[in-house]
Amino acid sequence: MDTSLSLARGTAAPASANPSASATPGAGVVRIADDKAMLRAAADLTRDLVKPRPAVYWGDLIASMLLGYGALFVAATSDSTAVTVIAAIASVLGLYRGLSFIHEVSHMKHASVPNFRLGWNILVGVPMLTPSFMYEGVHNLHHAKTRYGTVEDPEYLPLALMKPWTLPLFIVVSALAPIALLIRFAILSPLSLLSPKLRTMVVERYSALAINPQFRRRAPEGEAKAYWNRLEIAASLWAITLIAITVTGVLPLRAFLTILGVASAFAVLNQVRTLVAHLWENDGETMTVTAQYLDTVNVPPPALLPALWAPVGLRYHALHHLLPGLPYHALGEAHRRISAELDAMSPYHKASYPGLPGLVSKIARSTMVRR
Template structure:
């Protein structure tokens, strides 16, 4: 997806209400309400991740003996997919606590057990800090953002089609391009600029690794390449049946689709590519506090309270329920924080689609009203 047609869009109808609430919101007041909740508890991280990983692996294996097209087999497939999605979501926490020594072993363990085997090593998410930067959030320097509410609905559809192709990304990036880059040094610059970030903005260009990061990134690339070679060998000699590859593709595509739905519901996407303060970021983001058990499936590891995360990005995920309860109880009823709430996934998706359609119609009317021979 690209940002074509995003700038200079008509104002959305509820933006003035958001601005009014923003002017009276105090980040300090909100922070004071959350004292004592900012310390990550590594035992919770390890227990949650390892349990999810074990469940994902066991359910993935169980699909074989149960049969992929039986009711128990389909149930096992869904368990493996949602458990894998929960494992994947921990990359978000790792990105935010990368500087903490306590996260060092967890970072290595997550990469070894999940990141490398799924060909989504941690370095692909080093760009996430830009998504919280006041100068870069919502701009072309933000890999995870497109002003979708100001763009044509076809861009939303595109994000829902992309998951069909994402399972091919890892084998192509690490099984083809990575080995080639060992013999064609110039290719490495292209790799890091264009295909080394988890992004929804295809125009985004990533940075090159620093001197300290270079060998760490290359090690992760090499391990992914070795994993692909080992998997290909096992498939070729028949140790792993071809059906497992098909199952892996289906699981990866399913997880990618659920994540795309989550991404579409996570923000209002009303940015106009200007800088945004922390409060503006929060108000462009969505909380889904209702139906927690169901929301934990499609927005796990704290991602369902995404506005809270953008308000307090240093808050560990296991503190989110308590933090949300404190803010709801301690802030005024008309607080900007309360305006970030949505009743559910489909309500958020419907709102985004409606606003994108409204923008498209408004843009069409402006084009028709513009005198012939003039441009925007």
């Protein structure tokens, strides 16, 4: 679902302390030159890590969903408040981890992990009303070198340059995602078959996991369109069924509300992760790869909690922007190799942060600065 907000943009990006940065005349924006030594080291040191390991992918996904769905059942049926709360938390973490594999699905060559995309859609995408077409064909635009941080990037807003009230709004609105997805697939999907105009709107504006309100996705073609249609039909039928069995009492209201509550919780958790995935300091200018890296965030060990709120390799988000083809299970080793190879003055180390509170505080402070 397009979860974008119509938020006003700032007027200039903050200055950088990088000595290789140079000001763009008249733009008030600092441009950072590519650090060739860093880019070369990242590529050279990780050539043997590019092959995905299917057993890791399948084992991780299945374990995550067993935990997520099993704990959800307990939370929806237990008579103990304590058990319900503990089970709900476990369900949020399991389902959130399973859902995060949509990021891997959008990057992988599907032949490298046979049938993983299909399995993910069956286990996660359709049941959770986030089929893979919501991210495939969208997320790759975020990695395009000439699109990142511009108005053509579906996953970028200069949040650090906006008003302070936009940050809590950005988080709070995500709690409505489960209801929005139910409306998208149970109501808008069927109705759009009767109206070409509505169908165009649904495809362009309500079929992408994007935060940029100006983004409009293109309609799929060929094989991609056929795959999209199959997934959309399945998700639509499931959404209608879920509502129908709740209305008729087959699914108890408590269970339905528990499902919505857990889904809202991991939607908010993901939005918090999104808030700190970048520094959000670019105001539409094209950026070098190094500049994009420095606008992105790693939260490496020894911090432990990022494994929960930034799962499936997302704690190495900046490294992922350097090496988007690297499988999630290889990012930790890649980070260790690159960190050991590059000296302390390398820009590589400047994208690493100790944890969530400091990142939230940094972005919040940026919104307080008058620009």
